[in-house]
Amino acid sequence: MSKTALRNFTPQVPMRLRTLLGDHPGTAALKNGSIKSDSVTLDFADYSPTYKGFKPMVREQAFDVAEMAIVTYLMAKSFGKPMVLLPSVVMARFQHAFALYNAKSGTLMPADLNNKRIGIRSFTTTTGAWLRGILANDHGVDLDSIDWVTFEDAHVAEFRDTTVRAPPGKQIVQMLVEGELDAVLGEKLEHPDLKPLFPDVAREEKSWFAKHQVMPINHMVVVSEALSTSHPDVVQEVFRLLQQSAARAPAASPRFSVEEMRRSLEMIIRYTAQQGLIPRELAVDELFGDLTPTLR
The missing domain is CATH 3.40.190.10 (Periplasmic binding protein-like II)
Structure with missing residues (x-):
């Protein structure tokens, strides 16, 4: 870089994102700072338990990136709330013990x-x-x-x-x-x-x-519709960080292939519609934004 170019160079400032993300095996590396990004900084909100942050996200769009219970998202989607689901599972478990x-x-x-x-x-x-x-x-x-x-x-x-x-x-x-x-x-x-x-x-x-052949999904990750529309590159980076963090989770942590995720989502959509929580069964592809096919 020439001296003139160096004088005119402005370092890239990472975009700061208001983030709701609980403590899970697959998020640990992201939350403890061992995984970082040059273009994105996640400012983690302090909600304990994490589900207490779901209401402000749904009602006020309080975060740019948020963990979200899948049934809450299905209901929010049916009422047109401006959020986009990412194919990133942060919590899944069998339910019978509860x-x-x-x-x-x-x-x-x-x-x-x-x-x-x-x-x-x-x-x-x-x-x-x-x-x-x-x-x-x-x-x-x-x-x-x-x-x-x-x-x-x-x-x-x-x-x-x-x-x-x-x-x-x-x-x-x-x-x-x-x-x-x-x-x-x-x-x-x-x-x-x-x-x-x-x-x-x-x-x-x-x-x-x-x-x-279904592992029940509890929580996934959503981003605000505004972020997805205005900064798709940032959403791609957030997804990359989530995937990288999930890859460092213990081997026993649930991992989902595309087909496994689809089966779980199809079942909870059916259950949610049966119970009158949403007016109709949504197709799985309706849950994700246009950006999803580009996420890697």
């Missing part, structure tokens, strides 16, 4: 849930949608017969929640222990009175996977 009942009231099996009173943090949680789909489609439970008791509203403000709200000050596990609920979804903890709704969770998970 259903409990109070054994002091007698043994309860999935097939016994009709006409029961069941608690869940919010009716629109992704774990709840997965579990309701499993109960309805694999165990014949009539979801409409159940009295659903919730403790929080939906992240998407436009959703009309018809569940019964728990009395102020009540906690979900407290209500289960005190016999005010027959079962709860979305909770997993050790308590002498509480038992898993699926008595042999490991066997149930193995059997379910053999049948469906």
